[in-house]
Amino acid sequence: MAITASENMIEFFGAIMSEGTAVVLIGEAAVAAVIVVAFVLARLHKGKYHHWLMLTAFASDFLVFKMIMAVKLVDGNYGTFPWDIHWAILPHVLAAVATTVFAIGAILLAFKHYTKKDGKMLLPPKGRKHRWLGRLFIISWWASTVLGYVIFFKFYVG
């Protein structure tokens, strides 16, 4: 097993892991739920609620959970580069980087193009790039997260 224990280890659902890993597991599951709800709200044309939820999901994901993972990576918890478990870590990290780029692009385009009518937040046709970058964000986020859970089960549980 390549993962080293440089933090407080705890037992969580029968597996031994660092406190940071447990926080990330719970946090990313919550972010997943928020992203699903935010997407459904966009489909229902509830732009105002959609935008608050997406901003919350991205900010908590990037500023809290991705940062915990980045610190663990830099601290050498997964070995040195190329990481001992690079076959799983590298695609996970690359998908996470793509996720961040797509999210920032989607947010900038949304703020540039949205309009308001009767208190509702709407996207005119020229805002279609926001929709496409938003969809790419959702796809890459799920890819990164599923790969993250695969790493977890492989190295902590399996």
Ligand code: HEM
């Ligand atoms: C990471 C952040 C965001 C993501 C991933 C995202 C994603 C999406 C997606 C995928 C759609 C199209 C849904 C569909 O019809 O298939 C959409 C629509 C929309 N988004 Fe976002 N979004 C984000 C942030 C924002 C922000 C910050 C705003 C406002 C400033 C915004 C405003 C809107 C609006 C107004 C719509 C159209 C809703 C409608 O059809 O009436 N979004 N977004």
